[in-house]
Amino acid sequence: MKKIPIKSLAEFYQPNLFSLIGLTILLFICGSIFLLRSYRESESQRIIFFCYAFTMIMYGFARMFFIFADYYQAIYWGQDSEPYFFWTTLAYSVGTASLIPILFVLEKYLVLKTKGIFTTISIIIFLFSVVSVFGIISKYLSQYVVYAGLLVIIICIFSLYIYLIRITEGSVRDKAIGVFIGLIILILGMILDAQITEFLAPGGGFLNQIRLLIGSSLMISGVSIFNWFQLKK
Numbered sequence: 001m002k003k004i005p006i007k008s009l010a011e012f013y014q015p016n017l018f019s020l021i022g023l024t025i026l027l028f029i030c031g032s033i034f035l036l037r038s039y040r041e042s043e044s045q046r047i048i049f050f051c052y053a054f055t056m057i058m059y060g061f062a063r064m065f066f067i068f069a070d071y072y073q074a075i076y077w078g079q080d081s082e083p084y085f086f087w088t089t090l091a092y093s094v095g096t097a098s099l100i101p102i103l104f105v106l107e108k109y110l111v112l113k114t115k116g117i118f119t120t121i122s123i124i125i126f127l128f129s130v131v132s133v134f135g136i137i138s139k140y141l142s143q144y145v146v147y148a149g150l151l152v153i154i155i156c157i158f159s160l161y162i163y164l165i166r167i168t169e170g171s172v173r174d175k176a177i178g179v180f181i182g183l184i185i186l187i188l189g190m191i192l193d194a195q196i197t198e199f200l201a202p203g204g205g206f207l208n209q210i211r212l213l214i215g216s217s218l219m220i221s222g223v224s225i226f227n228w229f230q231l232k233k
Contacts, residue, residue: 005073006078007074012071014212016213019216022216022220023063027057027059031060032053032057034049034230051101052105056223058094059098065088066088069088072087085135089132089142092129097126099122103153103156104119106118106164110164111160118153122153122156125150128145132146158183161179178228179229182224193212
């Protein structure tokens with residue numbers, strides 16, 4: 001299904017844009033907090049906080065690149081131009097990279113039985129997404145494959161957190177539950193922001209802006225909850 005195009009700068013400068021800018025700023029702030037926190041921790045904790053800093057900052061760049069893609073679609077009157085495809089594929093590639101550290105932390109420090117299999121899978125998917133940025137394969141094919149790859153990575157992360165919640169207790173379990181809830185809210189926001197839910201507002205217009213605004217608001221809430229529980233001692 002083809003994405004509802006942004007046909008003008010008037011459609012681009014909507015409330016959802018400023019909500020997404022707020023999300024991007026929040027991600028960079030959270031990444032900076034994790035980075036500063038990493039220097040005050042022991043070696044193992046330092047690695048964990050650095051990984052979360054990488055996740056937040058990279059996802060912040062991904063959201064920023066999606067904004068660039070929408071801008072180029074707007075100035076080309078809704079056409080899928082080369083700049084639009086470049087920024088879109090780059091955003092998905094960087095977004096894929098942002099998830100790798102979460103899997104790495106889970107498999108290295110919390111769920112050792114998987115022996116890094118899911119992290120390896122996510123790296124392979126990321127390498128494919130990098131290839132798509134340079135246009136070596138069909139633009140549309142690469143986007144759909146990266147969509148599928150992101151879905152696989154998200155399922156892996158959810159599966160590991162569900163397993164972690166089942167095998168732990170006390171503060172570790174409470175933190176895992178909080179982080180899991182944050183991730184669910186974040187993913188729900190991402191789904192509402194994606195073209196797969198455009199059937200909720202056929203043809204665009206006001207309802208589509210409401211859909212996008214709710215999606216970005218959920219992403220802000222999910223990121224906030226995720227970071228609160230990760231930083232909580």
